[in-house]
Amino acid sequence: MSAASGWDRATEAHKPPAEIPSPEEVEVPQALRQEIEGHMALYPDPTSAALPALAAAQRLHGWCSPQAIEQVACVMQVTPASLEAVATFYDMLETKPVGRHSVYVCTNISCSLRGADALFEAIRDAAAGDADLNVRPFECLGACDIAPMASVDGVYVGPLDIEDVPALLEDLRAGRPVLPDKQLARMLVADPLANAREYPSHPVQTADRGDSG
Amino acid sequence: MSAVTAERRMLLLADIDEPGLATREVYERRGGYQALRKALTMEPDQVLAELEASGLRGRGGAGFAMGKKVSFLPKGAARKYLVCNADESEPGTFKDRELMQKSPHMLIEGIAIATYAAGIAEAFIYIRGEYVLQADTLDRALAEVRDAGYVGEDVLGSGHSFSLVVHRGAGAYICGEETGLLDSLEGKRGNPRLKPPFPAINGLYQGPTLINNVETLSTVPAIVKMGGESYAAIGTETSKGTKVVSISGHVQRPGNYEIELGTCSREIIYGLAGGPPEGHEVKCWFPGGSSAPVLTAEDLYVPYDFDSLAKAGSMLGSGAIIVVDDSTPILDVALKVAKFYRHESCGKCTPCREGTNWTVKMLERIAAGEATPMDLDIMASVCSNIIGNCLCVLGDAMAMPIGSMIAKFRDELEQTIERARLRAEGALAHELASDVALDVQKVLF
Numbered sequence: 001m002s003a004a005s006g007w008d009r010a011t012e013a014h015k016p017p018a019e020i021p022s023p024e025e026v027e028v029p030q031a032l033r034q035e036i037e038g039h040m041a042l043y044p045d046p047t048s049a050a051l052p053a054l055a056a057a058q059r060l061h062g063w064c065s066p067q068a069i070e071q072v073a074c075v076m077q078v079t080p081a082s083l084e085a086v087a088t089f090y091d092m093l094e095t096k097p098v099g100r101h102s103v104y105v106c107t108n109i110s111c112s113l114r115g116a117d118a119l120f121e122a123i124r125d126a127a128a129g130d131a132d133l134n135v136r137p138f139e140c141l142g143a144c145d146i147a148p149m150a151s152v153d154g155v156y157v158g159p160l161d162i163e164d165v166p167a168l169l170e171d172l173r174a175g176r177p178v179l180p181d182k183q184l185a186r187m188l189v190a191d192p193l194a195n196a197r198e199y200p201s202h203p204v205q206t207a208d209r210g211d212s213g
Numbered sequence: 214m215s216a217v218t219a220e221r222r223m224l225l226l227a228d229i230d231e232p233g234l235a236t237r238e239v240y241e242r243r244g245g246y247q248a249l250r251k252a253l254t255m256e257p258d259q260v261l262a263e264l265e266a267s268g269l270r271g272r273g274g275a276g277f278a279m280g281k282k283v284s285f286l287p288k289g290a291a292r293k294y295l296v297c298n299a300d301e302s303e304p305g306t307f308k309d310r311e312l313m314q315k316s317p318h319m320l321i322e323g324i325a326i327a328t329y330a331a332g333i334a335e336a337f338i339y340i341r342g343e344y345v346l347q348a349d350t351l352d353r354a355l356a357e358v359r360d361a362g363y364v365g366e367d368v369l370g371s372g373h374s375f376s377l378v379v380h381r382g383a384g385a386y387i388c389g390e391e392t393g394l395l396d397s398l399e400g401k402r403g404n405p406r407l408k409p410p411f412p413a414i415n416g417l418y419q420g421p422t423l424i425n426n427v428e429t430l431s432t433v434p435a436i437v438k439m440g441g442e443s444y445a446a447i448g449t450e451t452s453k454g455t456k457v458v459s460i461s462g463h464v465q466r467p468g469n470y471e472i473e474l475g476t477c478s479r480e481i482i483y484g485l486a487g488g489p490p491e492g493h494e495v496k497c498w499f500p501g502g503s504s505a506p507v508l509t510a511e512d513l514y515v516p517y518d519f520d521s522l523a524k525a526g527s528m529l530g531s532g533a534i535i536v537v538d539d540s541t542p543i544l545d546v547a548l549k550v551a552k553f554y555r556h557e558s559c560g561k562c563t564p565c566r567e568g569t570n571w572t573v574k575m576l577e578r579i580a581a582g583e584a585t586p587m588d589l590d591i592m593a594s595v596c597s598n599i600i601g602n603c604l605c606v607l608g609d610a611m612a613m614p615i616g617s618m619i620a621k622f623r624d625e626l627e628q629t630i631e632r633a634r635l636r637a638e639g640a641l642a643h644e645l646a647s648d649v650a651l652d653v654q655k656v657l658f
Contacts, residue, residue, distance in 0.1 A: 042378045043378070044292075044335065044418055045399065045400075045418055047399060047400040047401075048380070048398060048399055048400045049400060050400030050401070051342075051380070051381065051382065051383050051397070051400065052380070052381060054383070055342070055381065055383060085401075085402055086400065086401060086402055089385060089402040089403060089559075090342075090382070090383035090384050090385050090403075091383070091384030091385060092342045092343070092383040092384035093383050093384075104343070108304045108503075108549065108553055109304050109305065109462070109499075109503050109535055109546065109549045109550060109553070110304065110305050110461035110462050110467075110535055112545075112549055113461075113462045113463055113535075113537060113541060114462075114463075138343075139302070139304070139386060139553055139556060139557065140302060140303070140304035140305070140306075140503075140553075141343050142301050142302065142306060142307045142309075142310050142341070142343065142344065143307055143310065144304075144305055144306075144307055144459065144461030144462070144467060144533075144535075145307055145459070145461060145467045145468040145469065147461060147462075147467065151343060154343075154345035154346075155345070155346070156346070184346070185314075185346055188230045189226055189229050189230060189311055189315070189468065189469055190460075190466055190467065190468020190469055190470060190486075191223075191226055191468065191469060191470040191471055191485070193221055193223060193226075193471075194223055194226035194227065194228070194229050194230070194471065195228055195229070195230050195231070196227070196228055197228070197231075199230050199231060199232055
């Protein structure tokens with residue numbers, strides 16, 4: 001009996017499962033090997049390095065490709081299947097080829113109350129056809145204070161208007177810092193009592209977090 | 214500003230935007246690492262006694278007494294672990310993000326003190342992978358204090374040694390659940406484990422493990438500095454201290470605010486965050502992240518603390534208030550929430566995996582005009598069949614808010630069902646009519 005329909009990759013049931021790759025047979029880029037071994041050394045059990053190792057391989061290969069997984073498996077001396085099981089579990093690990101720039105648009109409750117669904121559609125439409133961009137709706141990114149927001153290659157920006165979309169994509173494509181004035185790193189805490197003094201090095205004040213609703 | 218807010222005490226957010234606070238130099242200039250020095254002159258049991266006296270309850274969601282948690286760890290030479298839960302993924306919550314990004318040394322100092330009190334030699338910060346800036350900041354801060362001898366072998370000449378590693382996750386809400394987090398930290402899928410045994414006995418690598426939230430550990434230096442009893446004087450009888458509350462959704466000034474536990478909820482939502490935009494009223498609010506049963510405008514005067522919110526039928530959770538005003542249909546809120554939990558269910562337990570999926574499908578039926586009021590009862594029964602029947606509370610975390618929305622907004626949902634049904638029937642009738650017209654055309658021409 002073959003595997004259930006839809007599980008295309010599991011239908012090769014006649015094949016034996018891939019074993020732990022032999023270091024003689026798999027070529028691993030030196031920098032990647034060193035990075036993974038560095039992570040493995042940090043933990044009492046080196047298997048703990050699976051997530052940082054897969055993340056490193058993804059940075060190199062663009063996604064957790066079979067080749068990327070084989071290289072990680074070779075360095076960590078685990079089966080590729082155990083790493084595939086991990087890779088398919090986590091949202092940030094890509095199991096299909098994607099554009100090299102990631103744009104995660106938060107569409108969870110707090111952002112959606114402030115227009116995130118329309119924002120996501122606007123970004124997705126504006127990025128349509130650009131193979132370099134990986135635009136995804138994402139679960140709560142933990143920045144509801146700048147809702148609606150997005151994480152662009154890991155940089156949080158918000159609150160975003162639909163009008164910000166062209167500049168956002170332009171900055172991203174040009175390799176510039178994305179919407180510098182809207183980056184979370186420059187935001188002061190909202191609580192007016194938190195800061196006893198004024199700190200001029202932070203140009204963005206909490207009052208600029210945008211009008212509500 | 215009202216008198217109540219003027220008296221607010223800042224333990225965690227005080228001068229948090231001071232330039233350079235993320236560096237050891239500025240942090241120490243402000244009295245940083247003094248609590249660690251003080252703790253190292255005390256016996257570990259004395260430090261533990263201060264933590265117990267403070268009454269500090271976990272700030273991650275469950276609200277379990279931190280001192281008690283530490284005391285559950287077996288004494289002696291076993292290889293024990295501390296894991297700081299920095300996987301802040303509860304929708305609406307962003308307090309740990311601000312603390313780690315701006316005051317990373319406060320967390321590191323808290324971890325150093327906790328490892329000393331509990332006799333732990335290996336510590337980890339499990340931070341969600343999306344928090345790139347915060348993880349980089351922690352890594353930098355950690356490198357600084359490692360060089361200075363605050364973390365590592367023989368901390369400040371005290372004989373206490375511990376290692377600390379920042380471990381980045383890769384995007385999974387369930388890894389905020391403590392046993393899911395442990396599996397993830399061991400390099401596996403983040404599936405929760407059966408409890409008991411609890412992590413204090415059998416946790417990371419099967420060893421005794423203390424798991425605490427970022428805010429909880431960040432509060433430890435303040436407790437050691439001021440003494441457990443002084444800390445316990447803040448707040449209410451059973452909810453001690455201050456709490457950083459994340460407010461978002463339909464409020465005019467969303468963000469993090471530090472409040473004394475027991476503050477009137479209305480004071481937080483309206484006084485601090487400015488309430489909904491003009492012309493709108495609070496329709497419902499989640500007091501503790503999207504997993505908390507919703508409260509309504511009638512509950513705005515409930516004191517914001519663990520027990521008052523529990524008594525009102527909800528929970529303080531992670532301390533994240535999400536405000537929904539009267540411009541939003543409750544169906545939209547329910548659908549958003551249910552879809553999130555469906556996406557994040559790890560799939561291990563049937564009631565959660567299937568229950569979240571069917572709840573979404575039934576809510577979509579309402580939107581499509583295919584539901585009857587009976588579906589609300591089925592949905593409520595699905596919710597009650599999830600609660601308490603899974604390894605972890607992810608399914609409960611959907612069932613509780615959805616169940617509360619069905620109970621509290623039943624009239625609105627029934628109207629929505631009826632309107633959507635009429636709309637769908639109208640569309641169907643229109644379609645049939647045009648089909649007939651088409652046939653007539655065929656006959657005529």
